[in-house]
Amino acid sequence: MGQYSRHPPHTVIEVPKVPNNYTGGLEFTGLTYTVTKKKKDDDGNWVKQEVDLLHEITGYASKGCITGVMGPSGAGKSTFLDGLAGRIASGSLKGRVSLDGNDVSPSLIKRTSAYIMQDDRLFPMLTVYETLMFAADFRLGSISRTDKKQRVDTLIEQLGLSSTRNTYIGDEGIRGVSGGERRRVSIGVDIIHGPSLLFLDEPTSGLDSTSAQSVIEKVHDIARAGSTVILTIHQPSARIQLLLDHLIILARGQLMYQGSPKDVALHLGRMGRKVPKGENSIEYLIDVIQEYDQSDHGVDPLAEFALTGMKPPTLADDDMSISTVVPSPIPPRRSHSRNHAERPSGKESVGKRLHLQTGARNDKDFDHSVRSPWNTSRSWSASQSGFMQTLKFTPSRQPHGQKMLNPMR
Numbered sequence: 001m002g003q004y005s006r007h008p009p010h011t012v013i014e015v016p017k018v019p020n021n022y023t024g025g026l027e028f029t030g031l032t033y034t035v036t037k038k039k040k041d042d043d044g045n046w047v048k049q050e051v052d053l054l055h056e057i058t059g060y061a062s063k064g065c066i067t068g069v070m071g072p073s074g075a076g077k078s079t080f081l082d083g084l085a086g087r088i089a090s091g092s093l094k095g096r097v098s099l100d101g102n103d104v105s106p107s108l109i110k111r112t113s114a115y116i117m118q119d120d121r122l123f124p125m126l127t128v129y130e131t132l133m134f135a136a137d138f139r140l141g142s143i144s145r146t147d148k149k150q151r152v153d154t155l156i157e158q159l160g161l162s163s164t165r166n167t168y169i170g171d172e173g174i175r176g177v178s179g180g181e182r183r184r185v186s187i188g189v190d191i192i193h194g195p196s197l198l199f200l201d202e203p204t205s206g207l208d209s210t211s212a213q214s215v216i217e218k219v220h221d222i223a224r225a226g227s228t229v230i231l232t233i234h235q236p237s238a239r240i241q242l243l244l245d246h247l248i249i250l251a252r253g254q255l256m257y258q259g260s261p262k263d264v265a266l267h268l269g270r271m272g273r274k275v276p277k278g279e280n281s282i283e284y285l286i287d288v289i290q291e292y293d294q295s296d297h298g299v300d301p302l303a304e305f306a307l308t309g310m311k312p313p314t315l316a317d318d319d320m321s322i323s324t325v326v327p328s329p330i331p332p333r334r335s336h337s338r339n340h341a342e343r344p345s346g347k348e349s350v351g352k353r354l355h356l357q358t359g360a361r362n363d364k365d366f367d368h369s370v371r372s373p374w375n376t377s378r379s380w381s382a383s384q385s386g387f388m389q390t391l392k393f394t395p396s397r398q399p400h401g402q403k404m405l406n407p408m409r
Helices: 077-084 106-112 128-139 145-158 179-191 209-224 238-243 261-271 281-293 300-308 386-391
Strands: 025-040 046-062 066-070 093-099 113-116 197-201 228-232 246-251 254-259
Touching (some): 025 077, 025 228, 046 077, 046 228, 046 246, 046 300, 066 209, 077 093, 077 197, 077 228, 077 246, 093 106, 106 113, 128 145, 128 179, 145 179, 145 209, 179 197, 179 209, 209 228, 209 238, 246 281, 254 261, 254 281, 254 300, 261 300, 281 300
Parallel strands (some): 066 228, 066 246, 113 197, 197 228
Antiparallel strands (some): 025 093, 246 254
């Protein structure tokens, strides 16, 4: 990051770190996940290259709050969630993870957390109550049957599944609960044992806005009950964004923003970017990230700004990005003569756009038929077809006892 030290000292802005009212939860410092990939060099030989899927990510997720992880496609959201949940091979992930101030190992996190994936493995022929009781028998150990039933009843009410208590889960061939209710049942199966950590990978994927809102509301209630909730989410609605207490935005495996969703506009203002009127600040920040990603600078300046407060360089007009592409010039108006409408040859045709001619033309120059000009064969005419002549045959009254012939033979 030393290449940005040329900026004057006044461009360094203080970026807030862990808040003073932090009451515990999950903290992570310097998370780095490196993999080795093979690629061909200029000579066609295979060479090994190390790539950081996660690079020096430091942050926190408070207890009793929902922490949302966002970012463009390929940002490393799911990899980051797997790293926090201890689902990456031991020794591959570098860094420090602590829970309520105490260092924890991946095996301990697995025992004290629940991980809800996008795809569930529910049995379609079981009802909602039977599904949760089945999970309770496995996860709650040797407690009494009465306590298990009480836990399941409480969970059904907490997840808003009372009306579908005795409804089958269902699948493609069997009608069952809705998509949002199915997702809530899947969450209930994994939190039946009351984990202190809850990880959710795209819990709103494949759901409509109303069902997604319902799922996040129930997750919000779980967090308020004292759990630490971390979830990845892609393009949440404005209503869902209001339910997120803490936001982490990644790009290319690096931290772009961390803090309250309400402070995203302030973060952009420190960068020298003003949110356009009527636009969502979170979506605009992701657009800015993609602009830098597609420019010569990359996202490293934004990662440096999130870490140290050093303002990123301003994108030049000639930087190629999603919002700085120069529009194609409008060609001069052409006459309607056939000589001018001919396609230019040679180098003159390179890079020029051919526009649809909408001016008036002589009707004699236009063939209104639907036949191809390359088809020289005689077109089929229904009036000349013997088949149609046969269909026009109307049988007259036949003499008594004479059998009428079938004209279609």
